Amino acid sequence: MDFPGDLTPAQRQEAFERLHSRAAELWGVERAAALEQSLREASVAIARLASVRFSRTEAPGFYLQEPPPGGAP
Amino acid sequence: MDLSLASVTKTAQLVRDRQVSATEAVTSALSRIERSDGVLQAWETVDREGALRQAHFADEAAARGDILGPLHGVPVGIKDIIATASVRTSMGSPIYRDNVPAQDAAVVARLKGAGAIILGKTVTVEFAMGDPPRTLNPWNHEHTPGGSSSGSAVAVASGHCPAALGTQTAGSVIRPAAYNGVTGFKPTYGLVSRRGVFPVSWTLDTVGWMTRTVTDSAVIMDVLAGFDPADPASVQFDGAGNYAAKLTESAYGPGQGPKLGIVSGDIERATSTEMQAHMFEVIELLRQGGNWVELFDLPISYLHIRDAKLVIEAVEAAEAHRNTYSERSEEYGPSARVKIETGRLLPGTAYIQGQRLRRQFRRDMDEGLASLDALIMPAAAGPAPRDLTTTGDPAFYSPWTTAGLPAITVPTGISRNGMPLGVQLVGKGHDDAGLLRAARWVEERVAYTPKLPSLARAG
Numbered sequence: 001m002d003f004p005g006d007l008t009p010a011q012r013q014e015a016f017e018r019l020h021s022r023a024a025e026l027w028g029v030e031r032a033a034a035l036e037q038s039l040r041e042a043s044v045a046i047a048r049l050a051s052v053r054f055s056r057t058e059a060p061g062f063y064l065q066e067p068p069p070g071g072a073p
Numbered sequence: 074m075d076l077s078l079a080s081v082t083k084t085a086q087l088v089r090d091r092q093v094s095a096t097e098a099v100t101s102a103l104s105r106i107e108r109s110d111g112v113l114q115a116w117e118t119v120d121r122e123g124a125l126r127q128a129h130f131a132d133e134a135a136a137r138g139d140i141l142g143p144l145h146g147v148p149v150g151i152k153d154i155i156a157t158a159s160v161r162t163s164m165g166s167p168i169y170r171d172n173v174p175a176q177d178a179a180v181v182a183r184l185k186g187a188g189a190i191i192l193g194k195t196v197t198v199e200f201a202m203g204d205p206p207r208t209l210n211p212w213n214h215e216h217t218p219g220g221s222s223s224g225s226a227v228a229v230a231s232g233h234c235p236a237a238l239g240t241q242t243a244g245s246v247i248r249p250a251a252y253n254g255v256t257g258f259k260p261t262y263g264l265v266s267r268r269g270v271f272p273v274s275w276t277l278d279t280v281g282w283m284t285r286t287v288t289d290s291a292v293i294m295d296v297l298a299g300f301d302p303a304d305p306a307s308v309q310f311d312g313a314g315n316y317a318a319k320l321t322e323s324a325y326g327p328g329q330g331p332k333l334g335i336v337s338g339d340i341e342r343a344t345s346t347e348m349q350a351h352m353f354e355v356i357e358l359l360r361q362g363g364n365w366v367e368l369f370d371l372p373i374s375y376l377h378i379r380d381a382k383l384v385i386e387a388v389e390a391a392e393a394h395r396n397t398y399s400e401r402s403e404e405y406g407p408s409a410r411v412k413i414e415t416g417r418l419l420p421g422t423a424y425i426q427g428q429r430l431r432r433q434f435r436r437d438m439d440e441g442l443a444s445l446d447a448l449i450m451p452a453a454a455g456p457a458p459r460d461l462t463t464t465g466d467p468a469f470y471s472p473w474t475t476a477g478l479p480a481i482t483v484p485t486g487i488s489r490n491g492m493p494l495g496v497q498l499v500g501k502g503h504d505d506a507g508l509l510r511a512a513r514w515v516e517e518r519v520a521y522t523p524k525l526p527s528l529a530r531a532g
Contacts, residue, residue, distance in 0.1 A: 001373075001374065001430075001433055003373055003376055003377070019418055022418050023414070023415075023418055026414075026417065026418060027414050031414060034411070035411055035414055035415055038411045038412070038414075038415045039415065039418075041383060042383060042384065042387060042415050042418070042419060044380070045377075045379075045380035045381075045383045045384050045423070046380075046384065046419060046420065046423040048377050048380045049377060049380050049381060049384065049423055049426040049427055049430060050422070050423065050426060052377060052426065052430060054426070054429050054430075058429050058432070058433055059429065059432065060425055060428030060429050060431075060432060061276070061428050061429070061431040061432030061435060062276055062428055063262075063263065063276065063305060063306040064262055064263060064276075064306075064431075064432065064435055064476075064477040064502070065263060065306070065308050066432075066436075067502075067503065068436075068439035068440075068443075068501055068502050068503065068504075070443065073312060073501055073503060073504035073506075073507060
C-alpha cells in the first residue's frame with residue numbers, strides 16, 4: 001500500500017464537480033445544491049481512496065473476521 | 074432504598090440476596106423515569122406493564138430459589154433501533170412509528186435469558202444517523218446529549234436504570250456516554266450479534282452499552298458475547314467469555330499497571346485546552362500508580378481511514394434504505410436524506426477501496442498494539458458542546474470503530490462549566506478482556522465517583 005500526497009485544490013474541485021453532476025442527474029439540480037457540503041466531503045474521500053496504490057494481495061475487509069497477527073489474544 | 078446510583082452488579086446482588094425484589098427495583102426505576110423524563114425525554118416507549126410482568130415472573134422464580142441469571146431483576150433500557158417483541162420499535166422515524174416486532178433482537182433475548190427486565194425503549198437519533206433528538210443532557214439542557222444512542226446515555230446518567238443498550242457505527246455509544254458522564258463500551262466488531270438491529274452499515278455497526286462502572290460493562294459482555302450464525306459478521310472466538318472474571322486476573326507486574334499508548338496528531342490538535350490539561354492530570358495520576366505510558370505512532374493507513382468510513386457508511390446506508398427511501402423520502406429528516414442520497418452516488422470502486430484500506434488499518438493497529446494493553450485518549454474534544462444542532466464530532470471514534478476495535482470511555486471528572494469529562498481507551502481486536510481490565514485499572518486509579526446530575530434529580 002502506497003500513499004501519495006494529499007489532493008491539490010484543483011483535484012478537489014474536479015472530484016466535486018464530477019460527483020455534483022452525477023447528483024444533479026439522479027436527484028435533480030435543487031437536491032444537488034442541498035447536498036453540496038456532503039458531496040464536497042465525499043468527493044474528496046473518493047479521490048483520496050482512489051489515490052492509494054494497493055497491492056493485489058490487499059483484499060477488502062468486510063466482516064473483519066481474521067484473528068490478529070500471532071493469533072487471537 | 075435509593076437505587077438511582079446502584080450499579081448492575083449491586084442491583085443484581087440486592088435482588089439475589091432478597092434485600093430488594095425485582096418488582097421493587099422496577100417500580101423504583103419507573104418512578105424515577107416518571108419524575109424526570111417529562112423534561113429529559115430519554116425514553117421513546119416505557120413498557121410499564123411488561124416490565125412489571127417480567128419483574129413478577131423474576132420474583133416468583135426467586136421465591137422458588139431459581140435465579141434466572143447474572144442480571145436477575147436488573148432493569149435495563151434498549152435503544153429504539155433494537156427489536157423488542159411486542160414492544161414498539163420506531164427507529165426514531167415516523168415511518169416506523171407503529172412498528173411492533175414479533176421477535177426480540179438477539180441481544181434482547183440474551184438479556185432476558187440472563188434475568189434482566191426490559192423497561193422500554195430509549196430515544197435514538199432517526200435511524201441512528203439523522204438529526205439531533207429531542208433528548209436533553211441532564212447536566213445542562215443547553216448542551217447536546219450526544220448521539221445517536223442519546224436516550225440510553227441520558228437514562229443511565231439520570232439514574233433511570235443501571236444499564237442501557239446502544240449501537241455504534243462511528244461514535245454513537247462512546248460519545249453520548251462521555252457527554253453524560255457514564256461508562257460506555259463498544260466491543261470488538263463481530264463478538265456480539267446484531268440480529269434484530271436496524272442497520273446503518275452492516276460492516277460497521279456494533280452493539281454497545283452504557284453502565285455506571287467498567288465491571289458492569291464486563292458483566293453485560295459475559296451475557297451478550299457469543300456466536301450467532303444469523304449475523305454474518307459473528308465470529309466463533311475461543312477466547313470469548315469470562316470477561317468479568319478476567320478483570321481481576323493479575324496481568325500486570327507487582328505495583329505496575331497496563332501499558333498504554335498515547336495518541337497524538339490530529340486527535341491531540343482537535344482537543345480543547347481544558348481537555349488537554351485534564352488528560353495530563355489523568356496521565357500523571359496513572360504514571361504515579363505504576364502505569365507505563367508511551368507515545369503511539371499511528372500507522373500510515375490512518376491517514377485515509379475516515380475517508381474509508383465515510384464512503385462505506387454512506388453506501389451501505391443508502392442500500393439499507395433503498396426500498397423505503399424510494400417510496401417515502403419525504404418522511405426522512407434532512408441529515409438522513411443527505412447521507413442516503415450521497416451514498417447512492419458513490420462508485421463501487423470507492424467502496425471496495427474503503428474496505429481494502431479498512432482491513433489494512435485493522436491489521437496495522439493490531440500489530441502496533443501488540444506490545445501495549447490499550448491506547449488512551451480524550452473521550453471527546455471537550456465537554457458536550459453547548460449546541461443542540463449537533464450530536465458532536467465523531468472524529469475521536471470513527472477510526473477505531475471502522476477498524477472494529479473495542480473501545481470504552483470512563484468518566485474522570487467535571488469541566489469548569491460543570492459538564493462531564495472522560496477518557497477513552499481502545500484495545501486490540503478480540504482482546505476485549507484486556508481492554509476492560511486496563512479500563513478498570515484506570516477507573517480505580519482515577520477514583521472519580523460519578524454523581525447524579527442535579528437536573529435529573531429535579532426533573
